Amino acid sequence: MPLPDRKEREVRRMLDGVQPLPPELGERARALGARVDRRRRVLRRCGWLLLLLVVLALVVWALVADPWSTAPPETTPPVSW
Amino acid sequence: MRERRARDERRRAREFDAFVAGAGGRLLHAATLLTGERPGERPGAVPGAQRLLVGALARTYAEWDRMRGGDPYEYTRQQLAARFARAAWRHRRPRGGVLAGLAPQERLVLVLRLYEGVAEEQTAATLGLPVERVRTLATRAMATLLSTPPASGPRPGAVVAEGVT
Numbered sequence: 001m002p003l004p005d006r007k008e009r010e011v012r013r014m015l016d017g018v019q020p021l022p023p024e025l026g027e028r029a030r031a032l033g034a035r036v037d038r039r040r041r042v043l044r045r046c047g048w049l050l051l052l053l054v055v056l057a058l059v060v061w062a063l064v065a066d067p068w069s070t071a072p073p074e075t076t077p078p079v080s081w
Numbered sequence: 082m083r084e085r086r087a088r089d090e091r092r093r094a095r096e097f098d099a100f101v102a103g104a105g106g107r108l109l110h111a112a113t114l115l116t117g118e119r120p121g122e123r124p125g126a127v128p129g130a131q132r133l134l135v136g137a138l139a140r141t142y143a144e145w146d147r148m149r150g151g152d153p154y155e156y157t158r159q160q161l162a163a164r165f166a167r168a169a170w171r172h173r174r175p176r177g178g179v180l181a182g183l184a185p186q187e188r189l190v191l192v193l194r195l196y197e198g199v200a201e202e203q204t205a206a207t208l209g210l211p212v213e214r215v216r217t218l219a220t221r222a223m224a225t226l227l228s229t230p231p232a233s234g235p236r237p238g239a240v241v242a243e244g245v246t
Contacts, residue, residue, distance in 0.1 A: 007223055007227060011191070011195055011223050014179055014226065015179065015191070015192070015195055015196040016196070018109075019106055019109040019110040019112075020109075020122060021102075021105040021109055025109070025131060029097075029135045029141075030094060030097060032136070033139035033140065033141070034143075036140065037143040
């Protein structure tokens with residue numbers, strides 16, 4: 001067997017093992033994960049709400065200001081030298 | 082709507098619990114190797130590793146439903162590596178574990194390559210390093226590890242069995 005392989009095997013053996021799991025660890029992770037998830041959901045909802053508000057504001061402004069309907073009614077005054 | 086969400090939540094918790102029950106011990110051992118703490122029989126023996134793993138698992142739980150088809154174990158492993166890399170300076174002090182004599186980055190490479198059996202290329206991609214660098218780090222770490230066997234404490238391989246009566 002080549003030397004590097006033997007070394008690798010030996011180190012692998014040194015690393016091997018399983019650590020006993022505290023029973024509440026999963027629950028802790030779940031609680032933390034649920035919090036992260038909730039925060040993200042709230043953030044996403046806020047984003048959508050903001051978008052909605054912006055669109056709404058744009059529509060209202062467009063209806064009020066009517067920026068595209070009428071061309072400026074007057075021509076520029078003649079230039080007099 | 083609310084009822085469906087509650088049902089989804091329960092299903093997700095069930096699946097997640099099964100995953101942790103199956104893979105948790107192995108992941109916690111990997112985390113323990115990373116933090117360089119001395120493994121112990123007593124639950125709560127490795128607070129640093131537990132903190133690291135809880136953070137990684139929390140992300141896995143948050144991503145659970147978006148992970149359809151993906152491997153939760155692999156995702157958690159990646160989270161673990163990323164979190165450890167981010168906070169590596171915290172784990173520089175030797176704490177009596179098998180890999181305590183190595184630099185944090187060497188531990189990371191060794192754990193991914195040899196404990197987890199991740200291929201060189203994938204390890205490099207996970208850590209954002211060139212493949213040659215990963216190879217160098219692994220070689221150096223192995224040389225250090227084999228030249229200085231842990232002087233005190235039980236043989237690393239026997240640690241888990243220790244104390245079982």
